[in-house]
Amino acid sequence: MSTTEARYSPLFGRRVATPDSFWISLRYFSFYRIAVAALFFGASLWYEDALNFGAHNLPMFRFVALAYCVLGIVLHVVLRNLRDLFNLQLTLQVCLDVLAIALLLNASAGMRSGLGVMLFVSLTGSALVAPWRLTILYAALASIALLIEQAYWVLVFDLPTASFLQPGLMSIGFFVTAGVTGLLAQRVGANEELARLRGRELANQMRVNQLVIEDMHDGIIVLDEGGRVVQHNPRAVQMIGREALQGVDLAALLPAFGERLRAWRAEGERSAASTLDLELNGRDVRLRMVDAGTEEDLAVVFVEDVTRMREQAQQLKLAALGRLTANIAHESRNPLSAISHATELLAEEKHEEGRERLYRIVHDNTRRLERLVSDVLQLNRRDRTAPERIQVTGWLVGFLEDFTANESVAPELFAIEVGRDAWIEFDREHLRQVMWNLLRNAVRHSSKARRCVRVVLRVLAHQVELNVIDDGPGVEPAHQGQLFEPFFTTDSKGTGLGLYLARELCEANRAVLEYVDDMAGAHFRILCREAGTA
Secondary structure, eight states: OOHHHHHTSOTTOSOOOOOHHHHHHHHHHHHHHHHHHHHHHHHHHHHTTTTSTTSSOHHHHHHHHHHHHHHHHHHHHHHHHOOOOHHHHHHHHHHHHHHHHHHHHHHTTGGGGOGGGHHHHHHHHHHTTSOHHHHHHHHHHHHHHHHHHHHHHHHHHOOOGGGGHHHHHHHHHHHHHHHHHHHHHHHHHHHHHHHHHHHHHHHHHHHHHHHHHHTOSSEEEEEOTTSBEEEEOHHHHHHHTOSOOTTOBHHHHSHHHHHHHHHHTSTTOOSSOEEEEEEETTEEEEEEEEEOOOTTOOEEEEEEEHHHHHHHHHHHHHHHHHHHHHHHHHHHHHHHHHHHHHHHHHHHOOSHHHHHHHHHHHHHHHHHHHHHHHHHHHHHTTTOOOEEEEEHHHHHHHHHHHHHHHHTOOGGGEEEEESSOOEEEEEHHHHHHHHHHHHHHHHHHSOOOTTOEEEEEEEETTEEEEEEEESSOOOOHHHHTTTTSTTOOSOTTOOSOHHHHHHHHHHHTTOEEEEOOSSSSOEEEEEEEBTTOO
16 A cells, blocks of 8 residues: 555554554654653753753652653554554654653743753654644644643743743744644655655566566677676577676677677767677577667677578568469469460361451460569569669660650650659669559550659658659559559459569669559659668
8 A cells, every 4th residue: 555545544543554664763763762761861860950850840850751761662662562553653652752741841940941842853753654634633732732831830830921922932833843744754755655666667667578588589688898798688598609698708709799899889880780690509690789878888789590580581481482373373274274265266266357366365365474474583583683873863764765665655655853863772674674564554544645654753861762653543542552462453464463573673672662642643652772871
């Protein structure tokens, strides 16, 4: 239960779990009480009434001081053996303080003895751990006791009524002290509870993080400023091949890594991660260094099993190849059936016109199969890139001339818009195939009017955008999510591999091909880094 709940619980009930810090404070309060009572009793024995202690009635002062000390010890013993009813025990101790100090005041000739200030200590100590209502009660009891004691001197010894001013001001001080101390204690208690809650959340988060780190397939090593291992997960031990890594100088263990680490930690090279490929225990691993961003200059090293990643990539590639093979078999069945049927009809056809129609069917389906095989072969060559620096504007002009000549398309259908010329690194043949596919689709779906297809080049923050935009009906929203899937096509004569192949070729050249739904026509965009930039 929280500290705040403990403060506003039923005052003398047993249902509240009082914080341990409250019991510790009450124990110190009890020690203080016993020490003060013993000091008063000892001073009265040694100095008698020379210190104004017991100036009015020395035997009474000694008796009250001794009783105060004995009762303080009794309450301390109860406190040690009964960890319950905190508010009740606190109230008994405060009441003992108020009664004892009032009687000691009376035995020492009243307010002029200065013992009244001892009540401030009791009220301040109790206000640190008491509920708000009990704090006000304690201040009221102290004020009543002080005023009754002063009234005794006024009524019995005929002191002037003006002598009530000092105890009246002190009573006001009791309430102010109790109130301010109580409010500050509430704030401290709330902050303490918040810190405790944050501590539990942090501990839980650290435990979850530790479980995740231990279960990771990659090794994780934390290095101090000197390159020694301060923390690691079990996977790192397996991949490095050492029984223990704690405290090991990783730079000395792996000299090549030590050189790269020192270069990476040099000034100006800490903003980005640095990688190093090594062979450890017969497997290819990649060490990736990342700055932890701490004052201790810690570095986190991720040990990645490149061999395992290649094996996984190979498995994914084989699975994709299986799906591709099944789709090729399905796509090839229809043209082959049409060719077979047309051949059978040719053997029966006697008229020349019918033979020409059947020849055309055979020819069209044969070309369709040829395109299918050609696209599949291109997929097989996507990883064989030969990137080179290409000046985009000059390349576009020559490419459009070649495209219009081979596709028998009027040059007036195209418009090139260049904001700023740029250089890119791209495989020239791959870029030609991607743009050829995009322009062929744009021409097929455009209005065939002048400048119906626009090729727009933009450069934004070293990011090159090559846009192909037509004025056709665009792509229906229902089909946009399937545009780059293999064998998806709305053209009865298409293979459905054009856009899929174009995207794969872009990825092989570290570029992105995407469809942008921001206008009436179709808008395809190639994004790649400008050559010469990081």
